[in-house]
Ligand SMILES: Cc1cc2nc3c(=O)[nH]c(=O)nc-3n(C[C@H](O)[C@H](O)[C@H](O)COP(=O)(O)OP(=O)(O)OC[C@H]3O[C@@H](n4cnc5c(N)ncnc54)[C@H](O)[C@@H]3O)c2cc1C
């Protein structure tokens with residue numbers, strides 16, 4: 001009886017991982033030759049696209065443009081977007097198990113990884129994720145951001161650190177042509193930062209930057225990148241890393257080129273220092289406010305790792321941004337590995353105490369941790385969907401009592417819960433573009449949740 005209707009799949013989280021999972025399901029030869037598929041994509045935000053909308057920096061329009069490619073997936077009739085619905089609050093595991101043959105969790109990551117050094121709780125010690133959410137106009141985060149400090153530190157040498165440092169070092173007017181909302185423009189325009197100091201605890205060959213993003217720093221006429229020549233050090237582990245990874249080698253070369261540049265960059269009003277072999281050990285405070293950052297000089301140990309030298313430096317920065325990685329949230333009623341910050345899984349099948357949880361799957365950053373580019377979530381999704389389809393063939397999915405497509409809509413309506421749809425996204429998209437057009441910009445982002453909901457409704461624009 002069950003296989004005469006399309007397979008019903010719920011995907012929780014409409015970031016790239018969830019959308020690629022929907023795509024992989026719709027492209028499954030087994031499903032296309034058989035019962036077909038009907039997918040509901042649940043998203044806690046009124047708009048889809050996850051960190052592409054709320055993580056990717058506003059001055060990266062090319063990456064934001066991936067949204068256009070993802071449109072092709074969401075335009076398909078087999079998939080419905082059900083936005084503004086939070087798994088765990090607005091729908092429960094029981095609600096989903098009663099309605100779907102399979103459930104995929106692709107809830108990504110929104111918080112900062114915890115960094116355990118003294119001074120973390122001081123005023124003006126910030127997690128990068130909070131700042132990113134502010135400048136990307138996330139409705140659930142602060143609307144204002146104090147940018148009063150002339151010297152600021154960024155901890156970490158990954159791409160998030162680069163985003164944060166670049167946004168702090170550019171001028172508000174440089175960022176105005178992007179989609180940033182008015183409150184963010186006003187905040188950045190008032191930014192007093194003249195020096196941004198980025199700290200890596202290891203060396204240039206261990207930096208997690210990507211070459212394009214590292215080179216891009218130099219494209220701003222307002223930013224002079226400074227690297228001290230004594231920070232260019234390699235050991236055998238570094239040499240191996242450079243030989244085996246083109247990206248590592250390119251990154252190290254770009255850093256070397258920054259280090260050997262002799263003349264100051266004419267007209268650049270902001271200095272962006274990339275420091276290596278400086279491991280932050282304490283955020284220094286007075287009257288509960290940041291007044292400095294203490295680092296310990298490190299040296300390579302031969303393997304590409306470092307050890308402390310016992311030499312400490314106090315940097316007179318008065319704000320510290322920690323860009324040491326993101327962290328996924330655990331989800332109600334779903335197993336979670338607190339140590340790794342992922343849902344325990346084997347190739348995407350959710351496991352608890354060594355046993356596959358029937359019908360439950362995961363993909364994206366919540367499956368394998370908060371590292372990797374948007375494109376990497378595609379491979380993740382393919383692996384997860386292969387498992388799901390294999391389990392369907394083996395009759396090992398759920399057996400929902402209410403698989404009809406209306407059932408979840410009836411449930412949400414009975415709770416009086418406003419939800420957004422894919423058509424609603426087109427309306428919000430159009431609305432944001434029209435706000436932008438009025439100022440000669442491509443788009444201006446709507447921030448407030450109620451404004452996003454209103455713009456998504458057919459009769460309220
Ligand atoms: C600051 C930053 C900038 C980045 N810039 C780039 C870049 O320029 N280029 C690049 O290739 N990669 C970039 N990345 C990496 C890229 O964003 C990730 O690889 C990708 O977004 C991971 O996809 P995901 O779908 O697993 O997670 P996410 O993108 O986080 O999507 C998860 C979705 O699940 C939703 N969700 C969470 N909990 C719930 C719940 N309980 N109920 C319903 N929905 C829920 C979230 O709202 C979100 O929409 C960046 C990452 C960060 C942090």
Ligand SMILES: NC(=O)c1ccc[n+]([C@@H]2O[C@H](COP(=O)([O-])OP(=O)(O)OC[C@H]3O[C@@H](n4cnc5c(N)ncnc54)[C@H](OP(=O)(O)O)[C@@H]3O)[C@@H](O)[C@H]2O)c1
Pocket residue numbers: 115155156157158159160161163200201202206207208210213279280323324325326370371372373
């Ligand atoms: N434009 C883009 O393409 C773009 C933009 C943003 C993000 N992303 C991607 O998103 C993913 C996440 O990026 P991310 O920057 O959050 O993570 P990341 O690439 O893992 O970088 C984290 C950085 O924090 C450092 N770090 C961690 N703990 C530390 C500590 N206790 N003290 C000092 N330094 C510490 C790490 O150093 P160690 O190596 O020494 O641990 C590393 O330099 C990455 O894959 C990234 O490429 C891409």
